[in-house]
Every structure is written in C-alpha cells, then in structure tokens.
Amino acid sequence: MPHPCASGHKWKFLGGKNCGCHPDASCSLPVHECEVCGDCDYGDTAAAHKIIRECPEAAECKAKGYAGLPALHLTKAEFDDLDEYSASLPTGNTPGKRWKRHDGAFDPGFIAAGGKPTWLIGEYKALFGRDDCIMVVWHIPVPRLDAPLSGGAA
Incomplete structure (x- = not known):
C-alpha cells in the first residue's frame, strides 16, 4: 500500500524552534506537521534555511561559538561509551x-581557516513535549571531577 502522502504532505504550522546557531539566538524557524500522516519537518525546510542565511544575528551567533551551550558532566568511560556521529x-x-560529535573535524573549509574541532554531546529531546517530534540539544562535555579519568568508580 502506498504512503498516504506519496503525492505530498498536507502541512500545518506546529510552532517554532530556535535556529540552532546558538541557544540564545532569537531566530525562530517554522515547524510543521502533516495533517494526514503526522510526519514532522523538524524545521528543516527551504524557508528555515533562508531565515538562517538572512539572520541579522549571524555574526553574534558565530562570535559566541559554543560558550552558551549547557555543560553535561560525565566520566571518561561514559564519554567513551557514546557512539560517535561527527x-x-x-x-x-x-x-x-x-552521542558525541567532533564538531568541525570533517569540514575542510573550517580546518583550512584554522578552526579547531570541538567535542559536543548531542541529545534527542521531545519537541513540544511530543515524542513524535524530536529536536537536538547540544552540550559541552565536562569531565566529572569526582571520578578518576580512567572512568572507574570514585
């Protein structure tokens, strides 16, 4: 049986999400849900990409870098056990x-410009409290000080 939206989704506006450039950015990207099948576009649309390209806060977001991301405290063993999706x-x-991500490690332009890859931890979270619409929250990994670097018990 073909997918009920094989000829196209019937999108309805669900809400907005942070542009993802920086947690403090005020840009809002439109998020839509299909009224027929319940699929979600997660704010990844041509319109959203246009908003990001034309964002008046782009320079500020780029300057802030990772500074505003929340910390995630974990042992070395916990960090090592995460799958890598860089x-x-x-x-x-x-x-x-x-999961862990060595952000920038596979961006030749970033590396050529002198960029230094940074470890991040990604986490899927429910968007609007709904498990069928997911967003990514990025964290800066911070070694737990109460655990040895070997990752064993303190």
Missing part, C-alpha cells in the same frame, strides 16, 4: 538518545 546524525531518534 559527520551525520544518528537514526533512531528516541528522546534521551545521546
């Missing part, structure tokens, strides 16, 4: 799923 996002977008 050039993609994981499938199976279940709320609570975490």
